[in-house]
Amino acid sequence: MSQKPVASRSVLGVHSLDHFGMVVPDIGEARRFFEAFGFDVRSNGGGIDLRTFGRDHTWVTVRPAPTKSLQFVAFGAYREDMEGLYDRVAALAVPDLARDQNAIRFKDPDGLQLEVIVADKSSPDAKSAPAASHTPTPPGTAAAPLRSKAPLVQPRRLAHILLFVNDIAHTIDFYCKTLGLRLSDKSGDVAFLHGPHGSDHHMIAFVQRKGPGLHHSSWDVGSVQEVGLGAMQMADAGYGNDGWGLGRHVLGSNYFHYVRDPWNSYAEYSFDIDYVPAGVDWPAGDHHPDDGFYLWGPKPPKDFDVNYELR
Numbered sequence: 001m002s003q004k005p006v007a008s009r010s011v012l013g014v015h016s017l018d019h020f021g022m023v024v025p026d027i028g029e030a031r032r033f034f035e036a037f038g039f040d041v042r043s044n045g046g047g048i049d050l051r052t053f054g055r056d057h058t059w060v061t062v063r064p065a066p067t068k069s070l071q072f073v074a075f076g077a078y079r080e081d082m083e084g085l086y087d088r089v090a091a092l093a094v095p096d097l098a099r100d101q102n103a104i105r106f107k108d109p110d111g112l113q114l115e116v117i118v119a120d121k122s123s124p125d126a127k128s129a130p131a132a133s134h135t136p137t138p139p140g141t142a143a144a145p146l147r148s149k150a151p152l153v154q155p156r157r158l159a160h161i162l163l164f165v166n167d168i169a170h171t172i173d174f175y176c177k178t179l180g181l182r183l184s185d186k187s188g189d190v191a192f193l194h195g196p197h198g199s200d201h202h203m204i205a206f207v208q209r210k211g212p213g214l215h216h217s218s219w220d221v222g223s224v225q226e227v228g229l230g231a232m233q234m235a236d237a238g239y240g241n242d243g244w245g246l247g248r249h250v251l252g253s254n255y256f257h258y259v260r261d262p263w264n265s266y267a268e269y270s271f272d273i274d275y276v277p278a279g280v281d282w283p284a285g286d287h288h289p290d291d292g293f294y295l296w297g298p299k300p301p302k303d304f305d306v307n308y309e310l311r
Helices: 027-037 079-091 168-179 224-236
Strands: 016-024 040-044 047-051 058-064 069-077 103-107 113-118 157-165 182-187 190-194 204-208 213-220 244-249 255-260 266-271 285-287 294-296
Touching: 016 027, 016 157, 016 213, 027 040, 027 047, 027 058, 027 224, 027 266, 058 157, 069 079, 069 157, 069 213, 079 103, 079 113, 079 168, 113 168, 168 182, 168 190, 168 204, 224 244, 224 255, 224 266
Parallel strands: 016 058, 069 113, 157 204, 182 285, 213 266
Antiparallel strands: 016 069, 040 047, 047 058, 103 113, 157 213, 182 190, 190 204, 244 255, 244 294, 255 266
16 A cells, blocks of 8 residues: 655645446447447456556446446545544535445535545656657658557546536535645636645546536546547547547646547546646636637537536
8 A cells, every 4th residue: 555655744635536436328338438448448247347458456337227327436545544534524514424444435515426445546646758659750760650550549547537516616615625635727617626645737627517427537648649549549439420629728738539438428538737746736726718628629519518417
């Protein structure tokens, strides 16, 4: 189990977005989509678990149910912080609070099940390094491979998730008070939160619509080239007609391409997101929507902000 760094001893809060769980009506279709996206898909009973290749960590559990729905979100914490985190939640009289030796369970303001578990830190300790393919090619050398020789894109880790919520101000307050997360930036009805022990610009984000629900999960890759190759990889697999990208976000700064899944949420290829080191006081801003969404790229789908879990 990873130890809490000396520089973070006085800071109380979760260190990672560890994993989340969802249910879908067709596990076979889920397997096809997520294998095409580049995951190491493992069977688990009647469902599947999603891992990234070369890493012994389950990022997502997918189980069968009549309709698609986000079931829970689990955050990782240092063992020595569990008592303090429990006391924080208990002080707010949060409903359905329960605990055991390695986990705290409770619900957020929209009734979403949250878990805080003792776990190794899965969020990065530094800004993610680009892949070797991102480096400039010297003169006299072809930079692009033949398309038939292009490698398959395989995400390196879960970067963040974005959730639909009913009340953005209340949600920010709740997640900061209970989990020790910190506001990175806000823009209209969207907010981005980071972890206090070093994390990407956001490990979780929220958009105010009727919630709860999963808007998208975001997956770190090693270059803009991989973002583009991932988009083509999914298009070739039949999942490329109504996503969004290639583009670059403003808040977080990452390059992106969103692929619509069979249940009208999205999986995002993401590269080069901003990083907030432990001990850094990020200057959170409240930005005009024109300055808070994307710097460049095509217009998003008209239903990009619709929560289909409610239909």
